[in-house]
Amino acid sequence: MIKFLLKGIIRDRSRSLFPVITVVLGVSLTVLGYSYFNGVMTSWMQTSAKFEAGHMKIMSRAYAENADQTPNDLAFIGVENLLADFKKDFPELLVAPRIRFGGLFDIPDELGETKAQGPIIGLAVDLFSEESPEKDMLNLENAVVRGRMPQKYGEILISDEFARRLNVLPGQTSTLIGSTMYGNMAVVNFTVVGTLRFGVLAMDRGTIIADLADIQEALDMKDAAGEILVFFNDFVYREEAADRITETFNEKYSDKDDEFSPVMVTFYDQGGMADFMGMVSTFQGVLIFSFIAVMSIVLWNAGLMGTLRRYGEIGVRLAVGEAKGHLYRSMILESLMIGVIGTILGTVLGLGFAYFLQSKGINLGNMMQSSNMVINEIIRAKVTPVSYVIGFVPGLLATLLGTSISGLGIYKRQTSQLMKELEV
């Protein structure tokens, strides 16, 4: 019977073409949408982890409570000892102590008078230690647009956009005006040796990258760091492992009664990221459900048209002794065959587009001018094993639903009218 139905599908284009096109379109959009969403999320997670959150992050308890304000007066002191112990306990993990700071960036003229000035967000990272993963992780060497990488203390990088706005050239001296860990005013000179462009709007507006030791000195934060970012050494975030490590760390190092004791949080535990990820998952579900609903309605309609067009065939089949249930099931089987064919074609098409977007990406920079999200401007799709199978959910479910509803007409057909109907 399957062979018989398949022959009908292949030979009768009006039976299969429209439903197949519908399924191909729906499935390819689902595959593409899923892969692109996946790319957005992966890009956002990776960029956020590298620039902001780490896979896990160690802070003082007090700092963690107000982390969105980067309160360096509550920074953790005793970084060297903590890191020495931490590396013994978790040798497979990478650590990156950082200080995030804000201030006024002042560019003086030849006479030392202010030529240009602007607010900055600064990121102090370990630029010079051999074991520091920062240069590679932040891809600093490739991000330098003009000038060079810092080679000694007192040298900094600033965002290219900011440099152009303040008319700063590599080699110029600049002054950071900020506040120390203890609330005093800090005024420190640096040499701008290069300008940067990360391709991350939130980082490219007005950021300076300085060496950790320089900023510890400038902000009176000796052996202190606002945040210690912790990464899995393959840079792939694993929620369960992160939870386990966090629990072990906090049990050993954290003291609930000491607000300056260190505390570790996972990527998902920071800044409502778990809620955000949950929201994205919901959106993905809504996307797939929407395709299923729309395709089901279209296929239902196509099924009704098909039932009308095949009125004679259905009548003959009932007359020669095919039970209504058998006929109904064969219609569903037929639609599932169409669903499988359409899904395979749609998946191939959707994967083609997804691979193209994985390679080329779409530049959404213009759409994110005022965005504070730490995410690349060029967002690429990401094809995963799930991308190969996700289309089968709407492809098969929609054909099944559409035909199940339209095929119910078979049960309303009165066999007593068949003789008359088949004489037309």
Place this chain on the structure above:
Amino acid sequence: MEMSNSFLITTKDLVRTFPMGRTKIFALDGVSLNFKAGEFAGLVGPSGSGKTTFLNIVGSLDSPTEGSAVVMGKKIETLSHKQAAWLRNKNIGFIFQTFNLLPVYTVYENVEFTLLLLKMSANERRKKVMQALEWVKLADRAKSKPSQLSGGESQRVAVARAVVKEPPIILADEPTANLDAENSYNILDTMVTLNRELGTTFIFATHDQKVIKYLRRKITLFDGKVAKDEQVEPEKGKGEEQ
């Protein structure tokens, strides 16, 4: 249930009414008829006399309002839809006025379809389909599509589809209405041969004189009642009206 007195079909006081506004129309009004194996019988009468309604009921496509119809030992009025479908599938072949072939399938596949429902093996199906096409002299057109056939050939395919499972009963509703005289006689000759060789009972509903000439039993219906039920001498062969 045993077949009553070796009749394939027995109807007793068969009544079938259809609502028409506040009244009801008696399509059949107390029809009692019996059919034995191997009969070549026809229901004749004007339009609305109940011919098709009778075929519907003995073909288990409809149920009587009153009375009883027993076909191959099964009481039609008590059958579920599934049981009725099974009775048709196993025991009854239908030939319609319009041929109702499935256009996307070949002649072979059209004839094979009823056997698919009987879950026969592929070899057995092939043997039976080719045999049926031999009976109707269309073996050489097995791979043709219905659109490539003439009206007469299409109706012969419909006959092959009805006889391929070798049912004891074939019901034919105006089978020659869409055919010219030559094709009508060809089809009727084929049916007579099958009736003789396979012992299949043929029951026609017709007003076509060409069909009536072939009947060995003529049942005249009028206003849903049997007006006359007579054994007749068939005028075999073709050509008298040509």
